[in-house]
Amino acid sequence: MRVRRLVVTLSCPDRTGIVAAITGRLAGIGASITEAAYHADTAAGWFSTRQVVDRASVPGGADMLRAVVGQVAAQLEVPGGEPVRWRVRDTAATPRVVLLVSKESHCLHDLLGRMWGGELDMDVRAVVGNHDVLRPVAEAHGVPFHHVPFPARADDDEARTGRDAAFAQVAEIVDPHEPDAIVLARFMQVLTPGLCERWAGRAINIHHSFLPSFMGARPYHQAHARGVKLVGATCHYVTPDLDAGPIIEQDVSRVDHADTPEDMIRRGRDVEKLVLARGLRAHLEDRVQVHAGRTVVFR
Amino acid sequence: MRVRRLVVTLSCPDRTGIVAAITGRLAGIGASITEAAYHADTAAGWFSTRQVVDRASVPGGADMLRAVVGQVAAQLEVPGGEPVRWRVRDTAATPRVVLLVSKESHCLHDLLGRMWGGELDMDVRAVVGNHDVLRPVAEAHGVPFHHVPFPARADDDEARTGRDAAFAQVAEIVDPHEPDAIVLARFMQVLTPGLCERWAGRAINIHHSFLPSFMGARPYHQAHARGVKLVGATCHYVTPDLDAGPIIEQDVSRVDHADTPEDMIRRGRDVEKLVLARGLRAHLEDRVQVHAGRTVVFR
């Protein structure tokens, strides 16, 4: 049985007394805090916090907590400054997720397995593939699969028009689910600027290199040619600036001279799976906050 | 397309000139070696090698190579010494595997996903569970599932008789497949001495601790109580001496004071999956040789 909790996240310009203000108000209504994390980025002058409250200690539930946190947030506003951002989420509502995939199965399979086993508390509403290859994986896990063909890569107007149309079709499938996360699980297509904006803070990509090394295509082949001794993967929010979005999680795996590019791809897959799963979990549990292109990821 | 190879493994008492003897004979028939690894355990006086030969360079195939390696092996015998062990395997034959499971899905799901994606070259012929919980996972991947109920743990005669009968039933399912590996993928039942012997060198277990720490039951709870800063997992061959079989692979994951036993279990699962997959791959690719209770694992 899942314990029901209310997750409060708040970030604002840094100054003295914020923690006292927040915790004082929470204590005032008898809220029992089970987890609390704070970060003050002194250089940037920005404060972030995440507090987890036992739902049972707040009779009025999320609405009551929203009223209280909203009042605190209003006090923390700095005239002319960057606005305070805050949110209260009730864990009784399972987060909704849509996965975008291409031909490689490892990330899709891993995420669906974590959902099946109850390890990742999420509701994958749909899988969209630009190829029809992974339909059996999705359907074996009881998730609807949608095939949206994309034109071959080419930089002429026709290809661009085709891609825009395909993305429009993807958006039509995705948006009605109002997903908390749209995961590019080795999707291999670059989102349009319009979708980057519409899905800002919700679109998550797994890049198969330790960014900023080896941006662009075929990173494992680049890594092999350079003779690196570690290969890695990066989970990041999608922004219009390709491969430059805020990094949520990274990890690496050791390789050596005996590893061919194919071996690196195989070793890298395990890193990709882990890094994406960890990054997505952090996002779905409201552990990630973004400011000035960098993330705070509360453990 | 998979390149066809012949994998030669040989181990014998160590002395000067073994490598020359082997490689000389292989060169003599024009065999093209694509991978070669050697290890001499000087303290134990024991030599091990693994050579991978391009099948196309040996017109007579595995049989021809067996004749040649057999002759070398005969020359390497030491009268009164430990016998030479050798084998030639043709990679055209996909290894057969049977998985034994209980209620936890993560290892089963991970291994079947690797098979589906073509990452692990194996043919999982059957999954046997002492509970019926994981049937959907097996069947979703097209693998037959067999439920063999086990009696509840108790140390009376009745329980022992029930366990022996259940294991006899498991063996009846497993043995006709002549599996190259019987994997206890979080099976949670201790093999009988008879099965340990019959499946010696083929039964592989994943233990959810960094052995020899926390042998026995509930290792993550033990780890939490001791306040360790890393949790781990161990893939090992099964022997009658519980949790003491030759170790194939181990790894760890960082934890801290904020992790409850449940968090440790969750973090540990990712290590278990990886360690089991790596250990099984090494076994199926004939990379593991055992001598005096320790493994040589050629990379």
Added chain:
Amino acid sequence: MRVRRLVVTLSCPDRTGIVAAITGRLAGIGASITEAAYHADTAAGWFSTRQVVDRASVPGGADMLRAVVGQVAAQLEVPGGEPVRWRVRDTAATPRVVLLVSKESHCLHDLLGRMWGGELDMDVRAVVGNHDVLRPVAEAHGVPFHHVPFPARADDDEARTGRDAAFAQVAEIVDPHEPDAIVLARFMQVLTPGLCERWAGRAINIHHSFLPSFMGARPYHQAHARGVKLVGATCHYVTPDLDAGPIIEQDVSRVDHADTPEDMIRRGRDVEKLVLARGLRAHLEDRVQVHAGRTVVFR
């Protein structure tokens, strides 16, 4: 130039409103908090916090802060419960350290190098060796070296008496320095129960294995014999129960079948150095709190 800070640590029985109580009081005197960490061990019902205050924001300095925190602590006392523990430390006072060593130089050399380079803010007042081997290392770094010979290991009365006398001599050298940490940097002698008690919470040991694996003597040889794939090290507080003190930090390094016990010792040394340095830093920066045999180590 080192920024001057006041470090507040407090631990007490857990209940609602502690953070609000503490941060409210700190905010009340205008204290500017630059770092804050909290941990509530729900199962044990124990709360811990560490707060770093900018010295410049508290005109009355450490004394003023002690008065304030002392009042809060008094409010948090639970009649009949475990007493509240708290402390305020001014970072203007460099922590004093004494190192106990034997023949192996790597940990001693590493710690003195970190002091020399300004990386570890500590004042090593003396090095005591049960052999005279490491005198040049200490003296090259300008630290006095004291040689206190110990009797060879034997379990007769004479040896015990000799050890007790030697330890008495060590204590006479150590205690006048009133050290914040007494570090057993591969000292290889078991502290007497009396010294364990006198130096409780200040005596730190580096054990050359991943505890609780391979307790006792020659852990690398034990690890080699068992065929493990990782070797490790453990930094822990010294308690009368050998190798069972609260763990501050651990790490591991990969080994394989080609590593002899000597290779493992060499690889292990790098882990020992790192783990000890990290553990000691955490201790000296008041990041470690102990409850019920387990540590909270604030990052």
Added chain:
Amino acid sequence: MRVRRLVVTLSCPDRTGIVAAITGRLAGIGASITEAAYHADTAAGWFSTRQVVDRASVPGGADMLRAVVGQVAAQLEVPGGEPVRWRVRDTAATPRVVLLVSKESHCLHDLLGRMWGGELDMDVRAVVGNHDVLRPVAEAHGVPFHHVPFPARADDDEARTGRDAAFAQVAEIVDPHEPDAIVLARFMQVLTPGLCERWAGRAINIHHSFLPSFMGARPYHQAHARGVKLVGATCHYVTPDLDAGPIIEQDVSRVDHADTPEDMIRRGRDVEKLVLARGLRAHLEDRVQVHAGRTVVFR
């Protein structure tokens, strides 16, 4: 007591029968091989091997072995192909090393400590600093220190002339020692093309980032600005193409949002020390071979 060995390294165009040719000749003179490693880079068509021979098994010593290996090498030459490279080194001769440093002490201190403790078998003949800061560290370890001032960075002719003159002075100190390795232990000056060529295959640098990420200056500040979750270090051979030389060793350390650039620098130092020590050891033990800009590093 150090066991005396002869280390044979050889690399040549790949073809069938090379191992048989080498090991056959070695067996023919009764050479007892204690370690052997091979690598065939199939894509590049290049073969590399390292063999360690017990000196006691070769009465004629290194000269005798050179005669034998020279004959094999002659047979392996391919007309018009890349020449065979080979070497026989007697471990009785301790390798000579010169260290180039600037102001940061951690790498210098670490390497000298490893020499002092007998862990790295090398003879550091001299330390050259472009500042006089680290003289006490060198001299405390009994190594002569030479201060060669460099002009401040500027791109005018005068600065270039000054740098060239300073480097000429460095070379005059370094070259008479005929060093097996010239180590840029955080030297912070770019070698002239002339020295890159003269010291090719012997000049080793430690770069304070996980190359190819964050090439150029202030990599930790770059890493912080990008918000990466790991920082790393790279040990590589120096080539005229800055930060692009063949990579010998790399590793990383986890960081998070709470780490300032200064924290990253501190965490990174431990990685730099380890990576440089491992890379230098591999070089001095003839474990590294370079082909086409990539290294083979035999374990």
